[in-house]
Amino acid sequence: MDDGRPIFVQIAEHLSNEIINGTMPEESRVPSINELAAFHRINPATALKGINLLVDAGVLYKQRGIGMFVATGARAELLAQRRDEFREQFIKPLLAEATKLGINPVQLSDLIGKELES
Amino acid sequence: MTAIVEVTNVTKRYGSLKAVNDASFTLQENAIHGLLGRNGAGKTTLMQLITGQEFATSGQITVMGHSPVENAGVLHHTCFIKESQKYPEDFRIKHVLKSAPWFFPNWNSDLGASLVEDFRLPVNRKIKKLSRGQLSAVGVIVGLASRAPLTFFDEPYLGLDAVARHTFYDRLLADYAVHPRTVVLSTHLIDEVANLLERVIVIDEGAIIINADADSLRASATTVAGKREDVEAFVTGREVLGRESIGGLVSATVADLSANDRSVAVKAGLDLSPVSLQQLIVRRTGGLDVEQENAA
Incomplete structure (x- = not known):
């Protein structure tokens, strides 16, 4: 839980990953603030901030006195968002590194093809 | 958030030394604070002032709205775990646990007992026969089980091993989580406690130089590395907190980059x-970085 970005962002991302990969299905209960804090060894206020990011984004919803749940449609929404980010996070750095090493786009797509076959 | 402690323009002099120099800050109710700084920076003095064990030379301190000095009402709600707590001669661990409720009205003896087990302490052993780590563990237990609304831990883990620190x-x-309270953790082991903190207060040579939310502080600086001319072009006009170079490569730490700045840098x-x-x-x-020290 430390790659230098704010921890609450990492918490939100961690939970999103679990929603995307199906560990936390839609309408299932999300770990409580205190459970998250204890598990990640972080301040509960930080865990709350992470949760609130997802509540604000409509991914999670609160039910007073019961807990926090994954919203219906959250997975599809997160997937769409992640696909948008894929270009920034993976394609651009990949191309930048390829250019640095003198690999042209044709060679690059050949490499990807070979990797898929292997 | 409400302030439980307010420190306003406080200075503490010892002769010509200003141990605390015109410090002003607040402690937020029910937050965990890190009080960080180098040896001799004034951390302990500051905590002694807030807990009424020292008198400020000038300035004002209020704890829960009152001066802490000679104020039993305030001090009952305060627990200060010092680096080296002194106990009466012949005191055993069980005596410490037994006498603690006299001083701390919220003392929870069940928590105390379970912590004794966690730290594997021999309750019948005399305090003066304890190892350094065991003595620190006694302090930690008193600090936690007292459940004081305002709890200070001053370097609580001298001699505690890694397992005990994580406990x-x-x-x-x-x-x-269950009993929120205001905690101040003074420590050198910043990396270990960084994620526990909600607020960070940094004192250097008696002056408060940082008083910030831990999350925003974490995002407040970035290291930019690359070819010398590129880095220099980018950092011109920015606050540079540190700079290292090797050959034609430079790595500079700069404050407050916006998303736009980042994409420009990339x-x-x-x-x-x-x-x-x-x-x-x-x-x-103003210290050297750890990596630099190792390399030197």
């Missing part, structure tokens, strides 16, 4: 990397 962090978080072929709380504080308090 301390885990139990602190677990009990804090386009210029610079590598961006985050700065940990510890690195940030090392730079802000």
